[in-house]
Amino acid sequence: MSNGISTGAIVGVDVGGTFTDLFHYDEARGSFRTAKVPSNRGDEAVGFLAGLQSFGAVAELGSIVHGTTVGTNALLERKGAKVGLITTAGFRDVLEMRRRDRRQTWGLWGDFVPVVDRDLRLEVAERTLADGTVRAAVDPEEVRDAARRLAAMGAEALAIVFINAYANPANELAALEAARAVWPNANLECSSRILPEIREFERTSTTALNAYLQPVVGSYLAKLDNALAGEGFGGRFHIVQSNGGVMSTDTARRLPVRTALSGPAAGVIAAAAIAKAAGFPNVITGDLGGTSFDVSLVVEGQTMLAAQTTIDFGLVVRTPMIEITTIGAGGGSIAGVDPGGMLQVGPESAGSRPGPVCYGQGNSRPTLTDANVLLGRINAERPIGGKLARLDVDAARTAIATHVAEPLGLDVMAAAEAVVRIANSKMAGAIRLVSIERGHDPAKFAAVPFGGGGALHVGALIKEVGLKAALVPRFPGVTSALGCVIADIRHDQVQTVNLPLAGIDAASLDRRMVEEATAARAVVESAGLSVERIDLVFELDMHYIGQTHTVAVPLPVSVANGTTGVDEATIRAAFERAYQASFSRLLPGVGAKIVNLRTAAIGRRPHFDLAALAPAAGTTVEGAHAGSRPVWFDGAWYETAVYNRLDLPVGAHIQGPAILEQPDATTVIDPDLSARVDGYGNVIVERSAR
């Protein structure tokens, strides 16, 4: 289907901490351009516009899709709005009491500050029971009074959360309507309109964090809207959500909590699409930054979604997000020897300031990057990113000698190699966590590094985890911006239903599914980007009666002629399939239950031909050859060929050891590996044929 919206050029904009990356795609011509401009922290609109203007008149653009970290940063740095919370009498402390957890298994220190202060949490008399019965109706005047008091205390956004509102939202909706009459702005929501799902802490936290972000994300989007309007832009402006789908700015203003992982999600979407086109539908993406390594799994071209994520201790966001596993191993991770005589790499990090020792910005403790520099893997004369003229190899050597080699009684090169190997094994552990632990065979997967650092370590990942190959995209630095352009439009909904499976009223469940699907579909349609079709996806959270955790059960049904045709046998078969995949034993004779109904509407974007990214004809391997330098592999120096990666032609074959350099990434090919350039310009790293 097509909804007739103009198909002018579409631009993906990924605003990062240091740079704003843009990807401009002309759908009519099938051609693309990229741009990189400095980000302007605090006033991101400046870099955003400057980047757009580099492509010509902004008014000519058809649509803009934006991956943003404004919400993420506000959460991590605790710079959200002052929020007022109205709860059921007796429950104002749910947000602060959490699930009675603590920060870490071992050690009892540290406290927790909730995002809503206790004096800004007010209670009203009302009660709904677990079966949805309203035991005490809400008094609108009491709600208005509470809202007035919160506004007078300076609250900029209002959240309303009542116990059991997932089972019957009537009291919450009545309270929302009452509050709206007196609330001074549009920043107010109730939990059943954000997450009608059982578990009051997770729902309260998500609703409160949504309110916490509403003024921040709202004013950010308003600023961008104004800037775009000032340039005469009349097209569509959209935001990437944490689920990897795109939403309208209207939806983003109402549900800003869904932008928590906007930027990284776009990168995963692009990496998945690039790898699938290249013939690798099963991939593990890896983003190696300054302090962390983020991995994500893609199976048969599909990204994996997690139902919730913890931003920081006690800050839980429950909304479907691309599942990203983070470990504390990045270029800035500090290496040192502990009192037990053991070498540790990370999680402590020098970050990007002061950064690694070789940056010469005041840090004297060695990092992973310093080890890579000393081993010759990173070109000290041509650092990526372009900010520094050169890297200080001698300072890196001294730091590793002092803090690693001497305490361990190792030669300095062996010490540097040990630092890299420990970091590699941590990265391998993260990959194993998302692949082998989920029952996937790593031999069927390829690693796709994006961002600046991952390509340095792909060889070890192939060998340690037993991956099939690694695929380095042609432009690793703009992967997230590209993801903005190709991401589908998506809207997820959840509803707790609590229905035993045996003797289920399938017709009634069918009506509910159709209602949910209709609502989700309407959100996607109203986004106004051109789509080829809208898919509806249903999933049930189910368990055996008595269990509390659930398994995700994808249902093999869709909506046709106003019905899904769902029945008990279909659900049972799907449940047993999903349960057996997770655990070794089914429990015959024990009844099953449907806890939640999850519905997603996905508007599939028109096909994007990634061949547009391929290198132009006329280059040669010889022309790309840029000399050689000594690089340390497995205990010895190898004189290693260096190539300008972007000048390598399609079909080029390079035997390791080799280094491929480009402005935003360095790819290391180990001596026992080889690389080839595929038809899309990707570098594929594999074990050498024997």
Next chain:
Amino acid sequence: MTIQKTNQNTTIDPVTLAVLKGRLEQIADEMDATLYRSAFNPIIAEARDACHGLYHAETGATLVQGTNGLPIFVGAMAFAVKAVIDKVAREGDLHPDDIFLFNDPYDGGTHLNDFRLVRPIFRQGRLFCWMASVGHWLDIGGNVPGNFNARATDSFQEGVRIPPVKLVKAGVMNHDLLAILAANSRVPVSNYGDLNGQLNALDLGVRRLTELLDEHGEATVAAAFDAFTARAEALMRSALSKLPDGTYSFEDYLDNDGVTADRLRIALDLTIAGDRMVLDFSRSSAPCAGPLNIAYSTAVACCYVALKHVFTDVPANAGCLNPITFVIPETTLLAVKPPKPVGGYTETILRVIGVVFGALALADPARATAAPFGTINALSLAGHRPDGSRWVMFSFFGGGLGGNPESDGLNHANNPISTATIPPVEILEAAYPVMFTQWALRPDSAGAGLHRGGLGAVYEIEALTAADVFLLGERGVFAPFGVAGGTPAALNRFVWQSDEGEKSPPLASKVTDVKIRDGQRVRLETPGGGGWGDPKRRDAAAVARDVRFGYLGAEAARGAYGVALTDDGTLDVAATAALRESSAA
């Protein structure tokens, strides 16, 4: 991730060692996660009352633990595996596909609810190591649903005791044993589900460990086990040698044993000598009539928990206990034999952990942590639904952690022995005919200090059918202590409505067989944590904020902290200075 110095008594390549450490911990973590997700009862699924690991073939010593295993089990499992090793030594007949099951608290157990599965891992026809799983089952018979029988005077009143027996013999499941287990529980399906969850975890563990051994070989992995143990020992010795030599004595009390009103003393004389430590509990009370006794293995395990909370960098394996000598005579309630009742062991071990914190605070105030709230408050409500079916709601409740050098204590946390999360109100209300009328922080429950304790909580529950009420708690008489000048927290408090008005337990915090009608309520108010440091030195603005937030009453602000507030609740700077000056004089 770490690598081991190569000058130790092992030939293992340091990087391989680091890789193996990560891989092995990942296996235990994955076993934990498998059980959490497939268990039936919320005490495992939500509260994570479970643990998995690998244990030494001959000694049963802990080699590898997951990072999330229930802390108390991390300490106790080595004794459980040793119980199986002893049985095999007596009886022989060990097959690679045997799985042992037991819950015997006196033979490497904790209390009857904790079911252990222990299985051998054979390689090349030889026993290579042991693998074990433990989880808390909901009910195993006895007088009280959920088995926290506050009035038990012997083990037989607490539930069914299973010694180490073969659940699976040479790969064949013993269904007769399953039938016996099912016949002796109020919730057989729940137990069956949990048992299958533990078997799922073991299946997965065997698969993963086999892959790893195939890849690296037995000799390398065995060398790695030795290196882990040596490293934990070295780190513990390094930590101990930084403490000043001397003997540090600390005492605390349990309210009563549930049978008589007499208090029970837990006394520790902790001696530091160089890089060694002696923990001597000889001056503790004699074994008691009620269920507040513990077995020797449990006492050692909870000392291990306390030390791990203080020395957080020391890895979780047996090596860290090598520099420590335990003196725990059978004349105390901390090393009892069958059939002395042990069902309330959670309360006793919390007090033991507390006195270890207290004694270490004397040795090194910079590492001091004031007492956590110190009671699990095992509360059961049980009755029958309108359709006649039986319901038992059983849960543990939270409280405040102690103030410490780094921060105020955490509000509403779990106890040091666990990482349990509390089931949500909405899950409980969906599962049982109850309605919570309050789930809140408890004002004025924290000990005062430069860093105050965390707040305890108030839970008020209305029964929607008639219900029997059971509670096993503590800290109703002896409050969680402060350290370094901090003050104690509030006492635990439990009341219920009756036709004759509000009632409280004759023995503080412990009660069995109370009957309430539908529409009547029970109310539990839990302690906060003790305070750390002199309260008069606490930032006056923080005290004013605590009053504004309702954590603290204005009276307490004035009395405990010497902070005066104006009528509109803002800080009265002049009056505060005067108050603090007069108290300093």
